[in-house]
Each structure stands twice: as structure tokens, then as C-alpha cells.
Amino acid sequence: MAILVTGSAGFIGSNFVLDWLAGSDEPVINLDKLTYAGNLENLASLKDNPNHIFVHGDIGDVKLVSELLEKYQPRAVVNFAAESHVDRSIHGPEDFIQTNILGTFHLLEAVRAYWQKLPSPVHGGRIEGITKADFRFLHVSTDEVYGSLTKDEPAFTETHRYEPNSPYSASKASSDHLVRAWHHTYGLPVLTTNCSNNYGPYHFPEKLIPLLIVNALAGKSLPVYGDGQQIRDWLYVKDHCSAIRCVLEKGKLGEVYNVGGWNEKANLDIVHIVCDLLDELRPMGVVSGEVVSGESEVVSGESKIVSGESEVVSGESEVVSGESKIVSGKSEVVSGQTRHFPLSTDHFPLSTDHSPLSTDHSPLSTDHSPLSTYRSLITFVTDRPGHDRRYAIDARKIERELGWKPAETFETGIRKTVQWYLDNQDWVNNVLSGNYRQWVEKQYGK
Ligand code: NAD
Ligand code: DAU
Numbered sequence: 001m002a003i004l005v006t007g008s009a010g011f012i013g014s015n016f017v018l019d020w021l022a023g024s025d026e027p028v029i030n031l032d033k034l035t036y037a038g039n040l041e042n043l044a045s046l047k048d049n050p051n052h053i054f055v056h057g058d059i060g061d062v063k064l065v066s067e068l069l070e071k072y073q074p075r076a077v078v079n080f081a082a083e084s085h086v087d088r089s090i091h092g093p094e095d096f097i098q099t100n101i102l103g104t105f106h107l108l109e110a111v112r113a114y115w116q117k118l119p120s121p122v123h124g125g126r127i128e129g130i131t132k133a134d135f136r137f138l139h140v141s142t143d144e145v146y147g148s149l150t151k152d153e154p155a156f157t158e159t160h161r162y163e164p165n166s167p168y169s170a171s172k173a174s175s176d177h178l179v180r181a182w183h184h185t186y187g188l189p190v191l192t193t194n195c196s197n198n199y200g201p202y203h204f205p206e207k208l209i210p211l212l213i214v215n216a217l218a219g220k221s222l223p224v225y226g227d228g229q230q231i232r233d234w235l236y237v238k239d240h241c242s243a244i245r246c247v248l249e250k251g252k253l254g255e256v257y258n259v260g261g262w263n264e265k266a267n268l269d270i271v272h273i274v275c276d277l278l279d280e281l282r283p284m285g286v287v288s289g290e291v292v293s294g295e296s297e298v299v300s301g302e303s304k305i306v307s308g309e310s311e312v313v314s315g316e317s318e319v320v321s322g323e324s325k326i327v328s329g330k331s332e333v334v335s336g337q338t339r340h341f342p343l344s345t346d347h348f349p350l351s352t353d354h355s356p357l358s359t360d361h362s363p364l365s366t367d368h369s370p371l372s373t374y375r376s377l378i379t380f381v382t383d384r385p386g387h388d389r390r391y392a393i394d395a396r397k398i399e400r401e402l403g404w405k406p407a408e409t410f411e412t413g414i415r416k417t418v419q420w421y422l423d424n425q426d427w428v429n430n431v432l433s434g435n436y437r438q439w440v441e442k443q444y445g446k
Contacts, residue, residue, distance in 0.1 A: 007081030260393025
């Protein structure tokens with residue numbers, strides 16, 4: 001038997017495949033388009049593993065997916081493939097519609113055709129290989145489809161109404177509905193998981209936690225959207241992977257399972273925790289053996305900014321303080337305040353030509369602590385448009401019915417995560433410089 005996993009060169013998918021093959025001999029067919037978020041370096045340790053078969057391709061390519069299904073006869077498809085970054089979806093929703101909605105639709109159609117041809121055991125008779133009854137399609141989704149909670153509302157249960165607020169969450173909600181409909185209409189044996197915010201190894205540094213770590217280590221500013229009091233529920237990525245394995249094994253067909261870490265935290269608290277851990281593990285001023293001084297950057301998408309007399313050469317986001325010039329991109333100057341909106345959809349690690357921008361960052365730092373702590377890099381920036389205030393997952397159903405619960409607390413998981421980034425600076429540098437894309441370009445010519 002084998003499983004087909006889509007999007008597994010990305011953050012969660014690569015963790016899932018690594019964990020799967022660490023605990024099983026069952027082969028994984030890994031289908032990934034290798035967008036900017038797909039990084040085969042995440043899977044480098046599987047280079048000589050014959051049970052990992054990587055295929056470069058799009059979930060929307062029905063012909064390719066059908067060929068893979070016919071060839072490998074997987075007993076399950078686990079669908080991670082998606083455009084996943086909310087900020088990018090605000091600036092450029094089209095890729096989200098294309099992959100998350102149309103891609104899922106085409107994947108479902110290819111899978112349905114395959115599943116309908118699988119044999120059914122008759123009168124308890126034995127059949128070699130995969131049967132219709134054994135097959136599973138597991139769709140990996142998000143808590144963001146449920147919308148935003150006020151401070152006092154109860155956490156999202158599986159029956160919470162869908163109220164997606166961003167182009168990203170609307171596209172994921174659409175895909176969830178398609179998956180549900182393919183079960184109700186065609187009987188496709190589907191399972192859906194809706195998970196909260198993950199963090200951990202191989203997390204692309206456009207997302208909050210890895211961005212904080214990477215920027216802090218480089219002495220760059222730590223952008224906090226709005227007042228930083230938005231709340232997310234955080235789950236260590238390995239726990240998400242174990243939940244998916246559990247649902248795949250024991251989940252009831254057609255059911256939805258919320259997955260969460262029971263770790264609600266305000267963004268500003270996350271920033272403080274990361275800063276304090278770095279203060280402990282890699283005190284400020286020493287970065288990979290070098291002393292860092294004052295270059296300031298706000299990154300989420302392609303941007304770099306500095307205070308004082310400076311220029312943004314390319315990119316579309318901005319932080320301005322003092323006299324600055326934006327050559328291209330959108331900007332806003334507000335005296336005494338930092339403005340930032342992560343508008344870029346370009347793939348930020350590919351941009352490297354910002355060299356002349358270095359200045360000190362002192363006007364960008366907002367308040368507080370002495371400069372010897374990473375907290376001094378915290379910078380409040382313009383809020384994300386339509387920013388959801390609070391997510392909270394009620395994960396009692398998966399615990400009650402399937403016996404799953406997270407193994408990590410936030411304290412243990414975040415410590416492991418920060419340590420992973422400290423120990424894997426080459427991975428970080430290859431992502432930031434865009435070097436991780438070179439193999440893709442060489443191999444696939446783009
Ligand atoms: P990611 O952006 O890190 O990875 C996405 C992967 O999908 C990349 O490898 C990319 O190359 C691939 N991909 C994109 N479009 C594709 C296409 N058309 N065909 C094939 N591959 C394609 O995302 P992630 O954070 O690992 O999230 C994985 C899944 O989990 C997504 O569906 C996301 O919505 C969901 N999710 C993420 C989180 C989170 O906190 N990151 C939480 C809950 C749910
Ligand atoms: O809830 C699950 C979702 O979590 C997943 O479905 C998404 O794929 C995943 O990207 C994540 O979405 P968020 O928008 O919550 O994650 P992000 O890391 O982008 O932001 C986390 C919070 O931090 C959010 O409230 C916005 C804020 N933020 C983010 C960035 C990048 C900042 O304050 N500053 C930043 O620079």
C-alpha cells in the first residue's frame with residue numbers, strides 16, 4: 001500500500017512526510033508544485049529513502065493526478081496543497097482561488113474517478129490490494145473558515161457556522177464545502193480536519209513565529225500588526241501531524257475534526273516569549289559569532305525598510321520613519337509612527353537586492369526595554385485589513401472520539417522551535433537568499 005500526499009514540500013506537509021516515514025515503511029507519493037513555499041530541502045534527509053517518491057506537479061492537473069493514482073494505487077490521499085498565507089491572499093487572491101478552490105475541485109474529480117473504479121469486496125471475500133471501502137481522502141483545513149470570535153465567545157466547535165473573512169479563508173472554506181459535497185453526493189470517503197495555527201521546524205519565515213526568530217537574529221525589527229492583541233491558538237506542527245494520522249486511521253467517514261493546542265495567546269505575548277527565549281539561548285549582539293548592528297527590516301513579503309535617509313528599491317511594503325523614499329511599491333509616511341502593510345505577493349526570499357539600505361533602527365523601536373534585549377526590536381505597524389481578532393479551537397471531539405490530544409505544551413514546543421532555527425541557520429539562509437529555489441530552476445527550468 002501507499003499514500004499520496006499533496007503539498008508536502010511545504011511546512012506542515014514536509015513535517016508530516018518526515019514523521020510518517022520515520023514510523024512506517026509505507027511509501028509516500030509526494031505531489032508538490034514547488035511554489036515559493038515548497039522547499040525540497042525540508043525533505044533532504046529522505047534523499048536515499050526509496051519509500052519517498054517526489055513528483056513535481058499541480059493538484060489541478062487531472063491527467064497527472066490520475067496517472068499517479070493508477071500507477072501507485074494509494075489507499076489514501078492527504079491534501080495539504082494550498083496557498084496558505086493570509087497577507088498574500090489580501091494582495092493577490094487569484095492563486096488562492098486557483099489552487100485552493102479549483103485545484104481541490106480537480107483533485108477531487110481525479111480521486112473520485114479512481115475511487116469509483118476500485119473493487120468492492122463481495123460477501124466478505126478477499127481482494128488483493130486496495131478496495132473501495134478502505135480508501136480515504138483527508139482534506140487538511142483551517143480554523144480560519146469559522147471567522148473571528150470575540151473575547152468571551154466559546155471556542156469553535158465543528159458545528160460553528162462558516163464565516164470566512166479573508167480571501168485565504170474564503171478559499172479554504174470553499175474547498176471544505178467541495179469536499180463535503182463530494183461525500184454527500186458521490187459517497188467519496190472523505191475526512192476533514194480544521195486546525196489552528198501551527199509552528200515548528202521548516203516554517204516559512206513569512207509567518208509570524210519564524211519571521212520573529214529570523215528577523216530578531218538579524219537585528220531587524222519585529223513587526224506587530226495593530227495593537228498585537230489578536231489571539232490565536234497555537235499547535236506544535238508534530239502534534240498536527242499526529243492528529244492527521246489519527247484521523248486517517250480512526251476518523252468516521254464524512255466527519256470533520258477540529259484540531260487545536262488549547263494554547264490561546266495574544267500575538268504580543270508570542271512576540272515577548274520568542275524574544276525572551278532568544279535572550280536566553282542567543283543573547284543579543286551575538287549572531288552566528290558576529291556582532292550585529294542596527295539594520296532594520298520589516299518583512300512579510302518583499303520589503304525592506306529603514307529609518308533615516310533611505311530608499312526602498314523594490315518591494316511593496318514599507319516602514320518609514322524620517323526621510324525616506326520609496327522608488328516602487330506602495331507606501332505611507334506617518335510621522336512618529338510606523339506604517340506597514342505586507343502587500344507583496346512576490347516571493348520574498350527571491351529578492352536579495354536591498355543592500356544599500358542599512359541604517360540604524362532606533363526610531364522604529366516603539367517603547368520599552370533596554371537595547372540588550374530582543375524586545376527592543378518590536379515595532380507596531382499598520383494592521384492587516386480585515387484582521388480576525390480571535391481564533392480558538394474546541395478540540396474535544398477528536399479527543400473524545402479518537403483519543404487524540406497534543407503532546408507538547410506551548411512552552412515545550414516554542415523552545416524546540418527556537419532551538420531548531422538556531423541549529424538550522426543554513427536552512428534559514430538558503431530560504432532568505434532564495435538559494436533553495438536554484439535546484440527547482442535547474443531541474444524544472446523556471
Ligand atoms: P505551506 O504554504 O508551507 O505549503 C504549501 C505547499 O503546497 C507548498 O509546498 C506548495 O509548493 C504546495 N502547493 C501550492 N500550490 C500547489 C498546487 N497547486 N499543487 C501542488 N502543490 C501545491 O502551507 P502549510 O502551512 O504547510 O499548510 C499546509 C496546509 O495546512 C494548507 O492547506 C493550509 O491551509 C493548512 N493549514 C495550515 C496551518 C498553519 O498554521 N500553517 C494551520 C491549519 C491548516
Ligand atoms: O489559523 C490557522 C492559520 O494560521 C492557517 O490556516 C494559515 O495557513 C496560517 O498562515 C496561519 O494564519 P495567520 O494569519 O494566523 O498566521 P500568520 O503567521 O500570518 O499571523 C499570525 C498572527 O500574527 C496574525 O494575527 C497576524 C499577526 N502578524 C503576522 C505577521 C506575519 C503580525 O502581527 N506580524 C507579522 O509580521
